[in-house]
Every structure is written in structure tokens, then in C-alpha cells.
Amino acid sequence: MKEGFRQSMGWLHTWAGLVVGWVLFFVFLTGTAGYFDAEIDRWMQPERPLAQAAMPADQALALSFERLAKNAPGAERWFVSLPGDREPDLMTFWQMPATADGKRGARGREQLDAATAEPVKARETGGGQLLYRMHYDLHYLPNVAAWWIVGVCSMLMFVAIISGIVVHRRIFADFFTFRPRKGQRSWLDAHNLLSVLALPFHIMITWSGLLFFVYLYMAPLLWTQYGFGEKVQQTFFDEASGRTEDRVARSGNAAPLVPLGPLLQQAQDRMGHSDIRSVDIYNPNDASARIIIRSFAQSPSRERFEIVFHGATGELLRVAKPHSVPVAIWQTLFGLHEGLFAGPVLRWLYFITGLIGTAMIGAGLTLWTAKRRAKIGETFGFRLVEVLNLGTIAGLPVAIATYFWANRLIPAGMAGRADWEAHIMFITWAVLLLHAALRRPLARGWIEQLWLAALACGLLPLVNALTTDRHLGISLPHGDWELAGFDLVMLAFGIGFAVVARYLARRQPRMAASRNFEPARQAGE
Amino acid sequence: MASSAVQVIQRIIAAVFGGYVLAAAVSACLSYVMPMSRVEATLTGMLVSFLLYVAVVMWVFAVKSLKRMWWQLGSATVVFGALAVLLSPQLVQP
Numbered sequence: 322m323k324e325g326f327r328q329s330m331g332w333l334h335t336w337a338g339l340v341v342g343w344v345l346f347f348v349f350l351t352g353t354a355g356y357f358d359a360e361i362d363r364w365m366q367p368e369r370p371l372a373q374a375a376m377p378a379d380q381a382l383a384l385s386f387e388r389l390a391k392n393a394p395g396a397e398r399w400f401v402s403l404p405g406d407r408e409p410d411l412m413t414f415w416q417m418p419a420t421a422d423g424k425r426g427a428r429g430r431e432q433l434d435a436a437t438a439e440p441v442k443a444r445e446t447g448g449g450q451l452l453y454r455m456h457y458d459l460h461y462l463p464n465v466a467a468w469w470i471v472g473v474c475s476m477l478m479f480v481a482i483i484s485g486i487v488v489h490r491r492i493f494a495d496f497f498t499f500r501p502r503k504g505q506r507s508w509l510d511a512h513n514l515l516s517v518l519a520l521p522f523h524i525m526i527t528w529s530g531l532l533f534f535v536y537l538y539m540a541p542l543l544w545t546q547y548g549f550g551e552k553v554q555q556t557f558f559d560e561a562s563g564r565t566e567d568r569v570a571r572s573g574n575a576a577p578l579v580p581l582g583p584l585l586q587q588a589q590d591r592m593g594h595s596d597i598r599s600v601d602i603y604n605p606n607d608a609s610a611r612i613i614i615r616s617f618a619q620s621p622s623r624e625r626f627e628i629v630f631h632g633a634t635g636e637l638l639r640v641a642k643p644h645s646v647p648v649a650i651w652q653t654l655f656g657l658h659e660g661l662f663a664g665p666v667l668r669w670l671y672f673i674t675g676l677i678g679t680a681m682i683g684a685g686l687t688l689w690t691a692k693r694r695a696k697i698g699e700t701f702g703f704r705l706v707e708v709l710n711l712g713t714i715a716g717l718p719v720a721i722a723t724y725f726w727a728n729r730l731i732p733a734g735m736a737g738r739a740d741w742e743a744h745i746m747f748i749t750w751a752v753l754l755l756h757a758a759l760r761r762p763l764a765r766g767w768i769e770q771l772w773l774a775a776l777a778c779g780l781l782p783l784v785n786a787l788t789t790d791r792h793l794g795i796s797l798p799h800g801d802w803e804l805a806g807f808d809l810v811m812l813a814f815g816i817g818f819a820v821v822a823r824y825l826a827r828r829q830p831r832m833a834a835s836r837n838f839e840p841a842r843q844a845g846e
Numbered sequence: 847m848a849s850s851a852v853q854v855i856q857r858i859i860a861a862v863f864g865g866y867v868l869a870a871a872v873s874a875c876l877s878y879v880m881p882m883s884r885v886e887a888t889l890t891g892m893l894v895s896f897l898l899y900v901a902v903v904m905w906v907f908a909v910k911s912l913k914r915m916w917w918q919l920g921s922a923t924v925v926f927g928a929l930a931v932l933l934s935p936q937l938v939q940p
């Protein structure tokens with residue numbers, strides 16, 4: 322299309338990245354926060370105790386199933402997951418049988434304190450889970466619509482990454498190139514550096530992200546192999562997970578469950594080192610009951626050990642087969658995307674590479690404006706990109722910080738407070754986009770929003786100290802690093818934003834003549 | 847030689863829709879010939895589908911002649927699309 326192959330790939334890279342860059346920035350930043358979802362959950366519920374010991378697994382399971390028997394008798398499924406590496410709570414889930422007219426039965430879940438097996442009493446909040454879920458359900462949109470939007474954006478991201486690699490001939494040499502304070506050149510170097518630094522992560526996260534909803538995006542593949550109809554997806558998932566054989570119909574004859582203790586012992590003996598993570602009971606107190614005990618490998622393979630017992634007789638029915646090769650590749654891609662297997666060091670690496678990806682997108686968007694300011698600086702399209710850049714790159718971090726402010730400032734007992742935490746975040750974002758649109762010169766807008774980001778993040782530990790007794794003065798002496806880590810990371814972000822804001826403010830006088838903080842003469846290079 | 851805007855619009859349409867249909871059709875055909883169970887073959891097809899899609903998109907923008915792009919993309923899509931429908935164990939009942 323253009324003169325040469327690399328020119329046309331350069332065009333493709335630029336436009337594929339630009340048109341969805343802001344959605345991708347949102348997806349990357351909220352998704353990155355998701356790597357610390359459990360830690361954020363804890364910080365957002367300051368009523369929770371400081372780090373404490375959980376009760377033994379068999380006792381916790383016995384108490385949890387007692388609660389389920391009391392609260393959800395006649396359910397078709399009871400499920401209990403045990404607290405694990407980062408998950409602090411016991412979680413119970415129940416599903417009632419389908420109603421007579423074929424509608425899905427009622428379901429419910431409960432978080433139980435790992436030390437007492439009593440319901441967790443803490444403020445209502447979306448927590449880190451909400452931030453994590455936003456990165457693919459976009460919060461306000463219906464699920465399927467959001468998945469499609471994120472899918473289209475991810476596909477364009479994938480195109481931008483692969484065409485970007487093609488364009489970027491001198492990957493190794495350029496990696497050591499950074500020319501600061503050179504306007505457009507510096508942004509190009511920064512974008513290259515951030516892209517190459519974490520390239521395997523960028524490719525993995527984008528490709529695997531697409532695969533999570535591939536049954537939707539590539540539905541024709543499902544049709545050709547499974548035909549049409551409502552049951553198609555369920556059949557596909559059941560076959561992929563090997564669950565089909567455990568779905569047995571309720572017999573209708575009552576039969577008490579065998580005691581769980583000996584089964585747990587049997588399962589643990591076969592599992593060796595890994596701990597039991599969850600127990601599922603299908604058709605409890607029926608002659609066809611099934612008890613499924615699971616543990617997960619601490620590796621990206623998401624390989625799980627699964628052992629199925631007959632719930633009424635205690636007979637061992639089946640031990641799950643290891644994954645076949647295609648399923649193993651899939652599970653590994655999902656495992657790498659989620660990073661649930663990651664210990665503290667690797668988790669931090671995930672968080673940092675996620676931030677690098679976010680910064681890569683931000684630098685790419687900024688580069689687009691730096692390159693074109695001299696030529697088309699006055700057009701509507703250019704203004705739009707500039708405004709969206711400021712309102713998103715600086716505005717979104719402020720908005721996320723206000724989500725945490727709202728968590729501390731909205732009264733703990735207020736009805737609907739969890740919803741309002743999120744509303745505050747999106748209202749803040751909208752206001753900052755508006756500010757970006759109205760504020761001239763834009764360079765002032767950048768400095769103001771960056772200072773705002775510095776304050777919004779940097780002051781959070783202080784707000785926390787004024788409103789709760791889970792602040793650094795308590796979490797640090799207790800050695801509760803999960804809790805302290807949140808405050809310290811926010812403090813670090815605050816300092817980071819302040820440094821950038823100060824740097825830009827100091828450069829302002831030098832470019833007083835220019836409307837923007839990139840001297841125009843450099844943009845033409 | 848078409849103008850620049852027409853060039854771009856045609857290539858975007860070809861890449862988005864042609865690329866999707868071709869990638870899905872080739873992936874479906876691949877899933878028919880893989881010697882494995884139905885679910886494994888489907889998963890394998892899905893795994894390669896996005897890689898194919900990206901490759902087709904890049905090719906659509908790299909080819910110099912618009913006419914050649916349409917001709918080649920069109921014939922490949924028709925061939926693989928027909929194979930995907932005709933050989934499907936579900937879509938065409940024997």
C-alpha cells in the first residue's frame with residue numbers, strides 16, 4: 322500500500338495501536354492492579370484482622386459444610402474453597418436445582434473468616450476483584466458487549482505488536498538507545514525500550530487474553546464441530562475440562578453423606594505435597610451424591626489434581642487424568658495470563674511488567690502527537706487525541722486513586738457504598754477528561770493532573786491513618802507486609818507522579834513560546 | 847490506481863472481514879484433520895485462529911496491488927470457506 326513493506330507495516334502499527342489505545346491503557350492498568358487483587362481486597366476492608374493463623378483444613382471444611390447444610394438444604398451443589406497462599410478466606414458457594422419451568426436455580430456465596438468459620442464482617446466493597454473484573458467487563462456494560470469490545474481492542478493490540486516487531490528492525494541495538502530531552506526521538510526510544518523490555522509478556526498477555534473468550538470470538542469453529550444450539554458451549558466446556566462424567570442426575574432417594582475426614586486423608590495421601598484447595602459436593606444427601614476433592618499445582622500449567630468419591634458409599638470413582646497436549650497448552654496460556662501460581666517475587670515481576678505494558682501504550686499514544694504536532698497540530702482529530710491522552714494517561718491513575726479514597730471516606734455502613742466507590746472513580750475520570758478538553762495550554766493541564774495524581778496517591782496512606790487503625794504505624798510493626806505494601810506502593814506512585822510533574826513544570830518557562838511541552842521545531846524531525 | 851482513502855478503506859474491510867472469515871475457515875479445516883478428539887482438535891483450531899488472523903491482516907496491508915489482494919484473498923476465502931462448510935461434521939448432514 323505504501324512504498325515498501327516496512328512502511329506499510331509502520332502505518333498498520335500506528336493506526337491499529339492508536340484507535341483503541343485508550344481502552345487498552347484502561348485494560349492494562351486495571352488488569353495490572355488485578356495481580357494484587359487479594360491484597361487490595363484486604364486493604365479495602367480494614368475491619369479484617371491483621372495477619373492471623375487459619376484453622377486446620379478438615380475442621381474448616383466440616384464447619385463450612387455444616388453451615389451449607391443449614392443455609393442451603395436441598396441444593397444440587399455445595400462448594401467450599403479453603404484459604405490458600407493469598408486468599409485469606411474460606412469461601413462457600415451453593416446452587417439450588419433448576420426450577421420446574423427449567424429456570425436456573427438460586428445460587429449464593431459466603432466469605433467465612435478462616436480463623437472462626439463465621440461470616441466475614443467488613444464494609445461492603447468491590448475491592449481488588451472489581452478492578453480486576455473491569456479489565457474485561459468494563460464495569461458498566463453488559464458482559465457480552467464488554468467482552469466483544471475488549472476482544473476487538475485486543476485483536477488490534479495483537480496486530481500492533483506483531484507489526485511493531487516487523488517495523489522495529491534493530492531490536493537489539495535500539496534497546497540500548499535512549500536519547501532524553503529530544504522530544505519525538507525520546508518518546509520513540511521510550512516506546513521501543515518499554516516494548517522490547519517486556520515483549521514476551523506483551524505477546525503472551527494479548528494472545529492469551531483473546532483465548533479466554535475465543536468460544537465467543539471464533540464461534541464459527543464451535544459451530545462446525547458442535548453444531549448450533551444453547552447446549553453447545555456447555556458441552557464444549559465439559560469436554561475440555563473432562564467434567565462430563567461427574568454430572569449425574571439426582572436419584573431422589575435420600576442417603577446420608579459419608580464422613581468427609583477419611584476421604585480427605587485418602588486424597589491428601591495421593592496428592593503428596595500440594596494442599597487440598599477445594600471440596601465440591603454434588604447432590605448432597607442423595608444416593609447419587611459425588612464428592613470431588615481438588616488441589617492445584619503451583620505452576621502455570623493450572624494442572625489440577627482431582628479425585629472423585631461416591632458421596633453415599635465413599636467409593637473412589639475416578640482420579641482426573643493429566644491434561645492432553647492441546648489442553649495443556651491452553652491451560653498454560655491461561656495460567657501465565659492470570660499469574661495465580663506466582664509467588665511474591667514473580668508476582669512483583671508481573672506487576673512491574675504490567676506497568677511497563679501500560680507505559681508502553683502511554684508512550685506510543687504520546688509519540689503519535691509528538692510526531693504530528695508541527696504538521697496537523699490544529700486539527701480536530703489531533704486535539705481529540707491530545708485530550709484523550711491527558712485525560713487517560715494522567716486522569717485514569719487519579720480516578721483509580723479516588724476509588725480507594727471513596728473506600729475510606731464513604732461511611733462504612735452506607736447502603737450501596739460499593740457501587741458508589743466505583744461511580745466516584747468513573748465520575749473523576751469523566752471530570753478529568755473534561756478538564757483536559759477545556760484547559761489551554763495543554764501543558765498546564767498535564768502539570769495540574771500529574772500533581773493531582775501525586776496528591777491522590779501520595780496522601781492515601783495519610784487518609785488511611787486518619788480513618789482506620791490499619792495504617793503503616795500498625796501494619797509495619799506487625800510485619801503485615803501485604804497491608805503495608807499497599808500504602809507503600811501508593812506512596813511510591815505519589816512520589817513518582819510528583820517528580821514528573823515537577824520536571825514538566827521546570828521545563829515550562831523554556832517552552833513558553835510553544836503551546837505544548839514539546840518544542841515544535843523538534844516535532845518536524 | 848485508486849486514491850489513498852479508497853485504498854485504505856478497501857484494505858480495512860478486506861482485513862477485518864476477509865481476514866476473519868479466512869482465519870476461521872482455515873482453522874476449522876485444520877481442526878478436521880487433526881488426529882485427536884473433537885475437543886482437542888477444536889482447541890487446536892482456536893489456538894491458531896488468531897495467529898492466522900494477524901498474518902492475513904498484515905498481508906492485506908503489505909500487498910502492493912489492490913486488485914491482486916482482492917483476487918487472492920477472495921479465492922482463498924472461497925476455497926477454505928467451502929471446505930470448512932462441506933467437511934464439517936455438523937453443518938452438512940450426510
